[in-house]
Amino acid sequence: MPQITWRAPFLAALALGAGPAFGQAVVTPPISAPTNIAPVLPGEPPAAAAASAPAPAARPGLPGLTSGSPADDQQPVTFTADEVEYDQNRALVVARGHVEAWQGARVLRADEFTYDRNTGVATARGNVQLIEGDGQIVFADSAVLENQFRDGVLEGLRGLLAQNGRVAANGARRTDGSLFDLSRVVYSSCDPCREDPLAPPIWQLRARTATLDQTARQVRYRDAFIEMAGVPVLWTPYLQHPSGSAPRQSGFLSPTFGITSYLGGFVVTPYYWAIDENQDLVLRPLIATRQAPNLGLEYRRRFNFGEIQADGSIGYLNGDSDTPRGFAGHIFSRGRFAIDENWRAGFDLNRASSEEYLRIFRFGARRLLLTNAYTEGFWGTDSYARIDSSIYQGLRSTDDNSQIPVVFPNIYYDWRAPTDGLGGTFTFDTWNFATFRDAGTDTQRANVRLGYSLPYADSAGGLWTVRAVSDISGYNYTDLAGAPNFSTTANNGGVATGNIRAALDWRMPFIRSAGEYGHHVIEPRLQVVTGPLTGQQTNVPNEDSIDYEFTDANLFNLNRFGGRDRQEGGTRFDYALRGAWHFPNGGMLEGLAGASYRVQNDGGPFYTGSGLENRASDYVGRARVLPVPWLEFMGRGRFAQEDGAVRFLDLSTTVNFDSGTSVSGGYLYTPPVPYLTPVQTRNEIAAGVTQRFGHWRVSAYGRYDLELNRPVAVTATAGYEDECFILEARFLKRFAEDPSTGNLYPANTLLLLRIGLKTIGDFGFRAI
Known part of the structure; x- marks a missing residue:
């Protein structure tokens, strides 16, 4: 028998024919299921084996065992070994x-490899490793490949797959070049326990059989259990999900179940439709026992020059004491587009039947919706x-949309000279718009x-700034006696206005070193503004x-109004004193106090209670305490000139804290202002705590209205997340009342439970 033997190292290239590579071989069915995913895989340690290939993209399910590119399938098989024998007969x-x-990019490692060139059957034995080009690895005790490697059998299969996936099966069989049948399958994406690698993982999916269909790119399990810490908690006769070999794939997503006072029992079964490479759509039908079915939609599309996103829904409210009866829906959408290197455009389209509808179906409670289109x-x-x-x-029920303006157009341009x-520095800008109302003032400006x-900067260290601003405006208006102006001096007509403001601003920062304790800064500031x-x-x-709100942030503005329709006039003096202590560790203590004094006593355009209606303004101030990185205090306030009242x-x-605990608290007091409805005082305290330890996170937060003597909102969350598992619970209760009825808004209470098995799906329960 002629026989040729080469001894190591040996490199050979054999034209073994076309067909999938070794990583395509698949599964035979033997007798008993593997115990758990945790046991050590055969061959070299997984970390070392995985290091030989790039990290795979994260995909769900069993994304391994996939075909390579046609170019790889046509390439010859090349191998190295310590010793090679070739029997010519x-x-x-x-x-x-x-x-x-x-x-190509696929690699087979083994202790022994046999290839029969007559039959085209290849056999690998001992510590078999099949490594795909994307870095996914399959381990086996033995592998037999035939039919140009299109069909084959693996025994004692273990796999390291994408997204930390780990699979084990007694055997695997591949047929028709695209179907893998696995027997006694266990799958999980959890890492083995460091203290006890043989212990069951947090969760694993165990099935009698599984099929990977490479053509349909789906994984199908039969007679499957989901086990938590080795204990079966859910059985299903059939489970299917995408294999992950495609970037996106149509199919049903994990459902959400729940019960609420307005919906009764309900279920949401989302369906994801990958329309093409550039767009997709999620359909979210909701079936409830107390309301008619509701259909939610999420659409996305990308272009070479931008994108469009849209969320919408349509449904029917059966009606009760708090909600209207009839068809309802919403749409929240946006688009962003790049025109060229200087210009871009976009739009936002947001409309809804009512706030109650959004709250009931949990589409996000909003008080005001904006629809606009722009280019900039x-x-x-x-x-x-x-x-x-x-x-x-x-x-809101108190909103009169006939008095809310439509702005068309709004044109703004600014330019800064060298x-x-x-x-x-010289600056120029122009701001022009037109507003229209069904009931109220129409304005063109x-x-x-x-x-x-x-x-x-002078030689003594003083910092001087000369500033000047001039505004020229022309108006045409109708119904100035209507909202929001309610003028008693004019109704229809036009007016031209002009104003100029000039200021001289002086600051003198006095800095003194505190040695190893940092440095101190004392900085008086004075500004004179006239016009x-x-x-x-x-x-x-x-x-x-x-x-409008008067604070330390706009104390030194030439015009304390944020817009241009109201112009501050006359002469005033602004003054403030700022002190700071900067610590070497980056911390600081800072405080500022200031006020303003107007020469004339005409009241100006400020409303009563604004803090600027008198010649001497209210005092404004802020304080910041950051002595160490783990403690911060911030305060801002305004106090009456006469008696210091808040x-x-x-x-x-x-x-x-170093233990992972974070505690926060706050207090807010604001007096009634005429431009908000309802006109009322806000006097609230708030507190929250967050604790992190290991993979756990818990938090609680609450707000309480001291004026109304009732809570405003209470929330609590608890969650666990590691490399493979998510457990989350959320509770939210709002105590906001509808001013028109005095009743709480619908769906002000929410309880959400979520369990996530990474790479498999999320399961949620919601109660309102």
Whole structure:
């Protein structure tokens, strides 16, 4: 018998024909199921084996055992071994010792490898490892491959798959080049216990048989149990999920079950539709015992130049004492598009039947919805332009949508000139818009603003800034006596306004070293602002200066209104004193107190209670305490000039302990303001705590209204998450009341339970 023997090292290339590589072999059915995933896999340690290939993409299920590319299937098989024998009479190749064979990106490792060139049958024995090009690894006691490697049998299969997946089976069989049949299968994505590797994982899926269909890219289990810590908790005769070999695939997602006072018992069974490579759609039908069926939709599409996202629903409310009867729905959508290197465009479309509908079906409770379309341009940091239009929808029962404006168009442009020879900067911008109401003021405005700022540092260390701003505006309006102006001096017509404000700002930071304790800063600041008197301006429409709050943040603004429809006039002095102690560890103590004094006594355009209606303003201040990284306090307030009474106060503090505990607290007091409905005082305290330990996280938070003597909201969460398992519980209760009825809003209570088996799916329960 002619026989040729080569001894190590040996490298051979054999044209073994087309067909899938060794990693495609599949499964035979023997007798008893593997006990658990945890036992050590044969061959070299998984960490070492996995290091020989790139990390795979994260996909669910059993994504291993997949076909390679056609190019790989056509390549010859090349192998190395310590010793190779070739029997010419029988055309038999036998390789022994550290055998490593590969075809394209696939690799087979074994103690012994036999290939019969007459029959095309290849046999691998002893510590068999099948490594795919994507890094997924299958271990086996033995493998027999035939039919140009299209069909085959593996015994004692173990696998390291994508997304930390681990699979074990008594055997695996591949037929028709695309179907894998596995017997006595165990699958999990949990790491073995470090203290006891033989202990059952947190969860594992155990099935009598499983089939991987590479054509349909699905995994199907039969007679399957889900075990938690080795204890069966759920049995199903059939379970199917995508194999993960495709980036996206259509199919049903994990359902959500629940019970609520408005829906009764319900179930949501989402279906994911991968329309094509650029778009997909999720259908979320909800079937409930007390309400008609509801259909939710989530749509996404990507373009080369942008994207579109949309969430929507349609349903029918049966109606009760708190909710209307009839068809209802919502849509929340957005689009973002890049036109060229300077311009981009977008839109937001948000509409809903009512806030009650959103709360009942848990689509997110919102009080105000904005619909707009815009385009904007950027030219470095020197100029910016934007054109947009907006429609608003108020959802509260107290909202009168006939008085809420439609803005069409809104045009803004600004430009900043290069720094001049003196070191100053000139700015220009224009802001023009038109608003329309079914009941109330219609306004068209054109505005131009010019500004200049010149900083200067003197020899003593003082920092001086000269600033000037001028505004010119023209208005055309109808029904100025209507909302939101309610003017008693004008109704229909037009008006032109102009204003100029100039300021001289001085700061002197005094810095003193505290040695090893850091350094101190004392900084007085004084500003003089002057300009013509503007009066109450009751004959000028007010669209952008209604919402206003006087704090330390706008104490030194030339015009304390955020918009331009109300212009502050006259001469005033702003003054403040800031002190800080900066510690070497990055901590600090900081405080600021300041106020403003107006020369004239005309009241200006400020409403009563704003803090600026008198010649001497209220005092404003802030304090920040950050002595160590684990403790922070922040406070901001406004106090009456006459007696120091609290007009506004916002306090918050956070403490973080090394044990993983975080405690926070806060207090908020705001007086009634005329531009909010209902007009009422807010006097609330809030507290929260979060604890982290290991994989666990628990938290609780609450707000209490001292004025109404009742809670505002209470939330609590508890959760566990590791590499393979998620357990989460959430509780939320709001005590908000509908001002029109005095009743709590619908669906103000929520209980959510979620169990997630990573790579398999999530299972949720919701109660309201």
